[in-house]
Amino acid sequence: xxxxxxxxxxxxxxxxxxxxxxxxxxxxxxxxxxVVGGAALLxxxxxxxxxxxxxxxxxxxxxxxxxxxxxxxxxxxETERLxxxxxxxxxxxxxxxxxxxxxxxxxxxxxxxxxxxxxxxxFRGVTEDNAKFLKTAVAFEDxxxxxxxxxxxxxxxPALLAAAISIHSVEARHAAWMRFxxxxxxxxxxxxxxxxxSEVRAIVASTHFVVARPKRKSRKNPKYxx
Amino acid sequence: MAKTRQKTLARxxxxxxxxxxxxxxxxxxxxxxxxxxxxxxxxxxLPAAPxxxxxxxxxxxxxxxxxxAQWASVRHAVSxxxxxxxEARVVTRLASTTPEGTSNIVLVLGRAMxxxxxxxxxxxxxxxxxxxxxxxPRQALxxxxxxxxxxxxDLEGLTxxxxxxxxxxxxxxxxxxxxEWPTPKGEFYVRNMLTRYxxxxxxxxxxxxxxxxxxxxxxxxxxxxxxxxxxxPELLPGRVSHGCIRLRNQDILKLGRLMPVGTPVTIR
Numbered sequence: 001x002x003x004x005x006x007x008x009x010x011x012x013x014x015x016x017x018x019x020x021x022x023x024x025x026x027x028x029x030x031x032x033x034x035v036v037g038g039a040a041l042l043x044x045x046x047x048x049x050x051x052x053x054x055x056x057x058x059x060x061x062x063x064x065x066x067x068x069x070x071x072x073x074x075x076x077x078e079t080e081r082l083x084x085x086x087x088x089x090x091x092x093x094x095x096x097x098x099x100x101x102x103x104x105x106x107x108x109x110x111x112x113x114x115x116x117x118x119x120x121x122x123f124r125g126v127t128e129d130n131a132k133f134l135k136t137a138v139a140f141e142d143x144x145x146x147x148x149x150x151x152x153x154x155x156x157x158p159a160l161l162a163a164a165i166s167i168h169s170v171e172a173r174h175a176a177w178m179r180f181x182x183x184x185x186x187x188x189x190x191x192x193x194x195x196x197x198s199e200v201r202a203i204v205a206s207t208h209f210v211v212a213r214p215k216r217k218s219r220k221n222p223k224y225x226x
Numbered sequence: 227m228a229k230t231r232q233k234t235l236a237r238x239x240x241x242x243x244x245x246x247x248x249x250x251x252x253x254x255x256x257x258x259x260x261x262x263x264x265x266x267x268x269x270x271x272l273p274a275a276p277x278x279x280x281x282x283x284x285x286x287x288x289x290x291x292x293x294x295a296q297w298a299s300v301r302h303a304v305s306x307x308x309x310x311x312x313e314a315r316v317v318t319r320l321a322s323t324t325p326e327g328t329s330n331i332v333l334v335l336g337r338a339m340x341x342x343x344x345x346x347x348x349x350x351x352x353x354x355x356x357x358x359x360x361x362x363p364r365q366a367l368x369x370x371x372x373x374x375x376x377x378x379x380d381l382e383g384l385t386x387x388x389x390x391x392x393x394x395x396x397x398x399x400x401x402x403x404x405x406e407w408p409t410p411k412g413e414f415y416v417r418n419m420l421t422r423y424x425x426x427x428x429x430x431x432x433x434x435x436x437x438x439x440x441x442x443x444x445x446x447x448x449x450x451x452x453x454x455x456x457x458x459p460e461l462l463p464g465r466v467s468h469g470c471i472r473l474r475n476q477d478i479l480k481l482g483r484l485m486p487v488g489t490p491v492t493i494r
Contacts, residue, residue, distance in 0.1 A: 077288060078370060080288050081288070081294070081296070081372060082296075082337075082370075084337060094287075094288070095285075097288060098285030098286050098287050098288070099285045101285070101286035101288075102282060102283050102284065102285050102286050103282070105283050105286060106280040106281060106282045106283060107280065109280070109281065110279060110280045120369045121369065122301070122367075122368045122369050122370075123370075124364065124365060125345045125364040125365070128337055128345055128364065129339075129345060157279060158276040159276045159277055159278060159279035160279045160280075161276075162275065162276045162277070162278040162279070163278035163279045163280035163282070166278055166280075166282060167280075167282070211368060211369060213369070214299035214328075214329035214331060214368065214369050214371075215327070215328045215329045216328055216329065216331070216418055216419060216487040216488075217328065217418065217419045217420070217421060217487075218326045218327050218328050218418060218419075218420050219420065219421065219422045219423055220326045220327055220420060220423060221420075221423045221424060221425050222326070222420050222423060222425060222428045222432040222434070222452055222454060223325060223326075223445070223446045223447030223448075223450070224428070224432065224434060224447070224450050224451060224452025224454065224470050225403075225407070225439050225442050225445050225449055225450070225451060225452070225467070225468040225469040225470050226427060226428070226452070226467060226468045226469075226470050
């Protein structure tokens, strides 16, 4: 179970771009669409205890984390709303969704105008099927914990690091719970490995849950009967 | 001889254990009496942990809406079946886009798994006869969206009432179809929203719905019923249209702010 892939995750490249930013292979367009960039962008990040604006790399890491939290919170929220997942899993989306939404709120508050926008998601039925839901939940929580872990050492602000660790341990608890429900040893190894960016990139490349937002508005002349 | 050696060894081990316990006890007592030292060494003083930069709020419970409805975008063109089986009769085909160039969306009514474990979704269809529904594979659908709004069109009272969580938040007089081009009754949904177009006849904003005129089937675009503004507000309320629902421009603009695409529409 530990080698689960997410299946489908990132179609329009939102997560890939966040990954690229974190890995230092910055795309000029990353953050540019959602925010203004430069000093104004950094100043928009809530100042840590030291009262200074966060480092650019910290902003990128937080946005990377936010993108993953968007993914997790949307997954559990949709599952809870649809109500198709039941049995012993019934309380999982309610409980985990509430926590992941809190993570999103915290990260968005911290990033302010620098926060990346919430992507659209097409979960392709995994929120409507017990077995697929659980498999995806294990993969999401494992990925979340591993992604936070891999970036922790790169966070420059001690205050942001403290916050990231407080989220990371919750993700690890979630991962253990989901693994237990899936019949997989929650913690088989003595030491956890973080997922390096290249590995996250590989997972992202194989996925399609993040999709383009449906176009609901148009400027075309109406042809309704009038 | 061997027994004597064993006894000597046992005694030595016992003495060693007693000595270790004595030393440990002394160290423990010492540490209790002088908290800052341990066995003569100064304990390290750790700096205070930094305050986390993020204020993590309490878990955010999902708002459970009474009037919750769900829509889905059509990901690719697909045949709609009469039941949740791939060999079931084809009811119609759904395109991925509307004639207005927006994503085609459908209202989700239910779901079922077929014998092969394939997930099917029952959807309301924008086709004649009005009120049609059918089944599509989940894989043909894309993003799910939810709304907590519901528009009720009263053809007798000539009013439109927008509900949110089943409570009215907007009521406005309307124009509806003339007797020869009646506005169809039934359950529908809002498919898209058009703005900044060049036709003053439709006012500043127009919603497309899944309802279709049974009388004007050869109308360009398929005879869809819209909900839109007007350049003749003096005619409202009244039975003045080709089937569309007309609102005064200030009312359609309010509706544009309050009613998301995907909202169910009841015309009665």
